Amino acid sequence: MLSAMSRDSRPPLDAPEGLIQASEAELIRRCVAGERPAFEQFYRDHRRSVAGNLYRVLGDRAELDDLVQEVFVIAFRGMVRFRGDAKLSTWLYRICVNVALGRLRSRSRRAPALPYAELDDAGDGGANAPDKQLERREELVQVYRALERLAPKKRIVFILHEIQGLDIKEIAEIVQAPLVTVRTRLHYARKEFYRIVAAEGR
Amino acid sequence: MKHAPPHRWADLAAGRVSEAERAALEAHAEECAACADLRTRVAGVRAVLGRLRDAPPPALNWDVLGTRLYWTASSEMRRRERERDGRRGRVRRAIPFALAGLVVGSGVAAVVIAARRPAAPAPPALVAPALPAPAPEPSAPAPRPAPLGAVVTLLAGDVSIGGARATEATSLRAGDVVRTGRGRIAVQFGERSGLVVEPDSRVDLEAWDSANVVLRVAGAVTVEVDRRQPGQRFAVLAGARAVEVRGTVFRVAEHGGDVDLAVTRGKVAVVGDGDSLEVAAPARLALAASASLGSILPRPLLSEADKQLADGMRAPIVPGWRSADELRSATAMLSIAAPARAAVAVDGRPVGIGAFRLRTLPGRHLVETGGLARWVDVEAGAAETVIFGDRTRSERPGQVDDQLLTHRVAVGQCAVGLRNKEPGFTGEMTVEIGVNADGSVDFVAPVRPFADRAVESCLLDVIRDRFTFPKGTKATVQKVIRF
Numbered sequence: 062m063l064s065a066m067s068r069d070s071r072p073p074l075d076a077p078e079g080l081i082q083a084s085e086a087e088l089i090r091r092c093v094a095g096e097r098p099a100f101e102q103f104y105r106d107h108r109r110s111v112a113g114n115l116y117r118v119l120g121d122r123a124e125l126d127d128l129v130q131e132v133f134v135i136a137f138r139g140m141v142r143f144r145g146d147a148k149l150s151t152w153l154y155r156i157c158v159n160v161a162l163g164r165l166r167s168r169s170r171r172a173p174a175l176p177y178a179e180l181d182d183a184g185d186g187g188a189n190a191p192d193k194q195l196e197r198r199e200e201l202v203q204v205y206r207a208l209e210r211l212a213p214k215k216r217i218v219f220i221l222h223e224i225q226g227l228d229i230k231e232i233a234e235i236v237q238a239p240l241v242t243v244r245t246r247l248h249y250a251r252k253e254f255y256r257i258v259a260a261e262g263r
Numbered sequence: 264m265k266h267a268p269p270h271r272w273a274d275l276a277a278g279r280v281s282e283a284e285r286a287a288l289e290a291h292a293e294e295c296a297a298c299a300d301l302r303t304r305v306a307g308v309r310a311v312l313g314r315l316r317d318a319p320p321p322a323l324n325w326d327v328l329g330t331r332l333y334w335t336a337s338s339e340m341r342r343r344e345r346e347r348d349g350r351r352g353r354v355r356r357a358i359p360f361a362l363a364g365l366v367v368g369s370g371v372a373a374v375v376i377a378a379r380r381p382a383a384p385a386p387p388a389l390v391a392p393a394l395p396a397p398a399p400e401p402s403a404p405a406p407r408p409a410p411l412g413a414v415v416t417l418l419a420g421d422v423s424i425g426g427a428r429a430t431e432a433t434s435l436r437a438g439d440v441v442r443t444g445r446g447r448i449a450v451q452f453g454e455r456s457g458l459v460v461e462p463d464s465r466v467d468l469e470a471w472d473s474a475n476v477v478l479r480v481a482g483a484v485t486v487e488v489d490r491r492q493p494g495q496r497f498a499v500l501a502g503a504r505a506v507e508v509r510g511t512v513f514r515v516a517e518h519g520g521d522v523d524l525a526v527t528r529g530k531v532a533v534v535g536d537g538d539s540l541e542v543a544a545p546a547r548l549a550l551a552a553s554a555s556l557g558s559i560l561p562r563p564l565l566s567e568a569d570k571q572l573a574d575g576m577r578a579p580i581v582p583g584w585r586s587a588d589e590l591r592s593a594t595a596m597l598s599i600a601a602p603a604r605a606a607v608a609v610d611g612r613p614v615g616i617g618a619f620r621l622r623t624l625p626g627r628h629l630v631e632t633g634g635l636a637r638w639v640d641v642e643a644g645a646a647e648t649v650i651f652g653d654r655t656r657s658e659r660p661g662q663v664d665d666q667l668l669t670h671r672v673a674v675g676q677c678a679v680g681l682r683n684k685e686p687g688f689t690g691e692m693t694v695e696i697g698v699n700a701d702g703s704v705d706f707v708a709p710v711r712p713f714a715d716r717a718v719e720s721c722l723l724d725v726i727r728d729r730f731t732f733p734k735g736t737k738a739t740v741q742k743v744i745r746f
Contacts, residue, residue, distance in 0.1 A: 113320030
């Protein structure tokens with residue numbers, strides 16, 4: 062399920078839907094019944110995608126384990142009410158987004174510290190030379206510095222679209238907003254983001 | 264053409280512009296050096312965004328996180344069950360929450376001080392005026408308070424209760440005296456209430472029931488108290504002072520009449536000598552025996568020593584309290600033997616030092632000390648021992664290597680399809696393999712997904728269906744498989 066949130070391989074979209082839903086429904090039923098193996102299975106299946114999503118939105122690993130825990134606690138609390146109206150991955154994604162939003166908002170209330178100092182080198186593509194790594198890290202810092210200046214809601218749609226590769230409809234389902242709102246929000250987010258990037262380069 | 268807004272260069276890079284606009288933008292970039300530079304920079308940023316999409320998530324301590332999560336989730340689940348129980352659940356909850364006053368006195372020294380100061384004995388200040396207990400109904404006969412259930416959750420060294428050596432099965436009754444000597448004991452008496460009696464301390468349980476708890480302490484005790492119910496009394500006496508509490512976490516140490524009070528959650532009111540002082544968390548108050556309350560102010564917990572003290576003020580509390588007996592039967596004991604003075608963490612939380620016994624939920628737990636870690640599985644009502652000092656490593660990683668060698672042909676077959684399409688194709692996939700103590704494969708999960716789902720599925724099937732292990736330790740092995 063790691064790739065459930067990325068464009069190129071999302072099991073709920075690629076795999077036979079009925080099968081996935083049936084197994085997911087069974088897993089959820091067992092989780093709600095308190096079966097520890099089911100709980101562990103659910104956690105194992107989704108932990109990396111949850112961590113990856115939070116990490117990409119927030120850009121740093123500070124408190125990442127606490128936030129992952131928060132997502133799963135909310136998920137387990139909400140399983141009783143999960144009726145399968147949305148795909149499990151979308152539902153979990155929505156929880157990630159809400160937790161990340163909460164974190165972004167609390168972060169924006171504090172002093173504007175730059176929390177992305179611990180960014181990992183993402184997908185080095187064979188560029189292992191220290192100077193190349195440094196350059197890539199600087200690029201990442203530049204990106205997250207610009208993202209940091211976007212309002213949390215704009216930042217979320219921007220990341221879901223530009224980084225995660227989701228389309229407007231999927232984003233609307235995740236952030237539970239009308240398509241027009243998402244489209245407008247994304248338009249202004251992109252405009253603002255690249256304006257910041259341009260200004261930083263001067 | 265005017266300068267294009269920056270996001271249009273991103274649109275250009277993404278192919279989201281019309282042919283005419285693309286030509287116009289490119290022509291403009293030919294003439295305008297600043298725009299050409301911006302175009303390059305935006306393309307670079309888009310490449311970074313693309314790399315972020317493919318970046319693997321950071322490696323967290325998944326096992327510890329999973330265990331913590333299970334604790335939280337199972338606690339939530341039990342709470343839900345209790346809510347479903349309705350009335351019966353409410354009655355059950357009332358018992359553990361039925362917490363009364365906590366009186367911290369000063370043992371023999373307090374008796375001496377009280378004798379010297381007949382005008383200022385402790386009892387008049389038992390209930391602070393700020394938080395009076397609700398008055399009983401005049402017409403109704405006062406119900407007899409139920410005894411307060413208590414479960415030992417941590418036991419280190421020799422501790423005596425009521426003159427007998429304490430065990431994990433020991434309960435507490437009014438009149439008992441707890442003496443720790445060099446040992447330490449933690450007792451839980453509600454879902455979120457517990458106390459820790461620290462070494463070289465004596466605690467007299469003058470009252471221990473659902474309406475009133477009176478502790479007379481010489482030494483140090485840390486108390487974590489849940490919210491007070493109507494009609495219950497929460498009070499602490501320290502020498503000639505009274506401390507009235509609501510839901511709070513605090514530590515009181517008494518030595519020779521001097522009192523050191525630290526509050527890490529909630530608020531307490533200290534009353535004595537006709538004066539009162541509120542201490543709100545996080546704060547510390549040092550009261551010399553002769554000091555007057557009016558001349559002393561609490562100070563915030565700021566220093567490193569304060570922080571260490573606050574970190575240590577945790578009563579080990581097991582979730583899922585219904586009654587003392589039920590908690591005892593639903594939990595397990597871990598006997599942990601670590602080197603003297605070595606701090607031990609269970610499931611990522613520091614719980615004790617050296618050798619001790621700890622009550623815990625059944626299931627899998629991670630016990631860590633120094634750089635060593637052990638997984639242990641316990642069942643309800645059972646006891647398990649974890650001994651540190653032998654640096655044995657799990658045999659499972661080597662066995663996984665052997666199995667990979669044995670089944671290399673089957674593993675290689677998984678990529679045949681890809682090789683046919685793409686001659687010379689090589690790849691790798693990182694998997695986690697959980698092996699049970701009986702040698703069965705508990706789970707196989709990809710750490711980083713492989714681009715080709717068929718190959719990934721084939722590899723996982725080979726591991727799940729063909730790999731065999733002898734009996735041994737339960738372990739999770741992470742392995743990079745190259746093919």
